[in-house]
Amino acid sequence: MKLTTRKALHLISFLLISNALLAQKSLLSQLKGEWIKEEIALEDGSTLFNPEIVESQYILSFINDDSLVVTYNGRSNYHRFDLSDSTIKYRGTTFKIVRLEKPILEVIETNSEDGYKPLKFKLLYKPTYDLSIIPNQYQAKNGEVVFERIPGLIEPKFIDPRFTAMDFIYNEFRFPEYKKGGFVLRFVVTDDGKVTGARMIASSHPKYDQRMIQALEKTKKKWLPAQYNGQNINCEVEYNFDLGWSESGSENSEANKRYESEQSKDYGDYYFDLKNYKSAIYYYSKSIESNPYNIDSYYKRAACYVFRKDIQSACGDYQQLGILNQVKAQELFDKYCDTFEPKKSE
DSSP states (O other), X not given: OHHHHHXXXXXXXXXXXXXXXXXXXXXXXXXXXXXXXXXXXXXXXXOOOOHHHXXXXXXXXXXXXXXXXXXXXXXXXXXXXXXXXXXXEETTEEEEEEEEETTEEEEEEXXXXXXXXXXXXXXXXXXXXXXXXXXXXXXXXXXXXXXEOBTTTBOOEEBOSSOOHHHHHHHHHOOOTTOOOEEEEEEEEOTTSOEEEEEEEEESOGGGHHHHHHHHHTTTTOEEOEEETTEEEEEEEEEEEEOSOOOOHHHHHHHHHHHHXXXXXXXXXXXXXXXXXXXXXXXXXXXHHHOTTOHHHHHHHHHHHHHTTOHHHHHHHHXXXXXXXXXXXXXXXXXHOTTOOOOOOO
């Protein structure tokens, strides 16, 4: 009897392990391929207003059962990854898979740094996304079809842990820092990752053209071919190196406002920690004035109002956060602000 029970337990254990392995194999099979970021939000679904994160490029390319290429804002590199209990781990990053139904992959950060709220990523399976793209193409002299690059969608991957392809070429180009100029470089990365057909399309200093071509030559063996509809393709790449003053005044102004907003928020945090809520409210208000999408400043100012027993003002901030699609704030508003009456503009 004991022997029979032991055999049964061994059989159950074997079946459980086998089922777990089969489930993991199935998950790996579904993950294989390229996934491109469509949306980034906070874990609870609240809208994120940090343009550096929201507008970033993020691609996960699962090569095989334990390696992937991660592309972030043009920088691509190989990583080993581990998949266990629907959790992806690679180089200090941990994602929990909450949805995997091609063409959609949704993951949530489970190891965000202290002080940072976990992010939720929605990624699309690129071969499916490609059905909505019609890239320009032409037939080269050798008869092969070449597709024109679409940044972030149809382009080869430059494998380097530190540099984007443009940064690498510029670093090797070594154009004199005291000079201003412009260069347009065009080349093709073939469907097997080779660089060919390099030529200068425009140049302000022709005597430096060959140096630019030589800088490109140093990128050889660092490319993965572009893909379209799940197939490797030949891709024409054109880089415009504008080495003069190009940043517009409006871009500077927006960047300055975001900086001023964060600086005011830091002052607000300082007074908040001292429990000087009146001064904290002043600086959080300045922060919001500089950047009306600074979510943390709204939350902190609302907390100051609560500590000062000014619930109506706190509810005003919760209401504004709700308008900005902040789930937690909407829940707080619904719970505590039944009697809230918006201030009438004079």
